[in-house]
Amino acid sequence: MTTQTNGDRLLRVAVPNKGALSQAASEILRESGYRQRHDAKELRLLDAENGVEFFYLRPRDIALYVGEGTLDVGITGRDLLLDSGAKAEEVMDLGFGSSRFRFAGPAGRFSDLAELAGQRIATSYVGIVEAFLEQRGIDATVTRLDGAVESSIQLGVADVIADVVETGSTLRAAGLETFGDTILESQAVLITRGAEVPSEFEIFRRRLEGVLVARAYVMMDYDIPAAHVSDAVALTPGIESPTVSPLHREGWVAVRAMVPRTGAQRLMDELWEIGARGILLTDIHACRL
Ligand SMILES: Nc1ncnc2c1ncn2[C@@H]1O[C@H](COP(=O)(O)OP(=O)(O)OP(=O)(O)O)[C@@H](O)[C@H]1O
Ligand SMILES: O=P(O)(O)OC[C@H]1O[C@H](OP(=O)(O)OP(=O)(O)O)[C@H](O)[C@@H]1O
Ligand SMILES: [Mg+2]
16 A cells, blocks of 8 residues: 655545444544534534544445545445445445445245356345356346345346345345355445545544454453462563563562453453452543554
């Protein structure tokens, strides 16, 4: 990735205006210190203080704007990016909007993807499905639908669907079940055009990364007899290295380290077992590593 300096130009960022990714996208931007719209009808918002202009667009269109170079950065789904065929590149996973892209049919009817041959497949993701069929050398008819794809089988326009599955409840309610391997694991991603990324992007990227790390880690503080500090530090190695400070109480030290949020309670139990006391967990709101 090369960077380009354009003086003090605004970074132009595309954000989903509605749908499954919209709220979480605005949330991560707000946590990163950017202004976000208060009215869902606003399609554009200038955050002059931070040098960013936000454009609220349909998630499906975002890769196209970024790929064309009209906008510098976008938040969209990996599945939508691949489906679009746009010349945009993933820069970072954003940790929300997770889904799987699966084929599904009437419960018990299909078991293998080879059975797709000759079937009528309905989907909103024609790009992904056609690429998949071509790669496997399967000949089938693909029909594009805008949404509520699950109804297409019962309504007689398709034999199989290919769609986003999150909890699976929409499929179950329609009497359908997935078959074959998962075609794609998707989540919200940050995208750019790859080449010619403006230099202003680096600060934007670092801010979002700081929020993701702050969400995934907590700060752990504890006191421990100096004799056990190496065992304790092996349990809480931190990201760079833990801070070990002397305590007024002789023979004891204080340790401070970032630890993954998941498993932090178990870690507290283990530290207690080896003699740590005064073990505290605190949230991190933002960071730069
Ligand atoms: N439960 C979910 N339903 C739909 N999309 C989801 C879900 N969970 C995550 N996603 C992701 O959200 C993106 C699709 O967004 P969205 O649902 O807004 O698009 P759409 O279905 O084309 O629009 P809309 O439903 O508003 O007509 C995809 O990247 C998809 O993987
Ligand atoms: O596995 P689940 O948790 O049930 O979620 C997946 C469903 O949600 C989405 O539909 P959406 O609500 O976006 O409606 P749409 O089909 O009209 O886009 C997607 O297209 C599936 O239908
Ligand atoms: Mg949808």
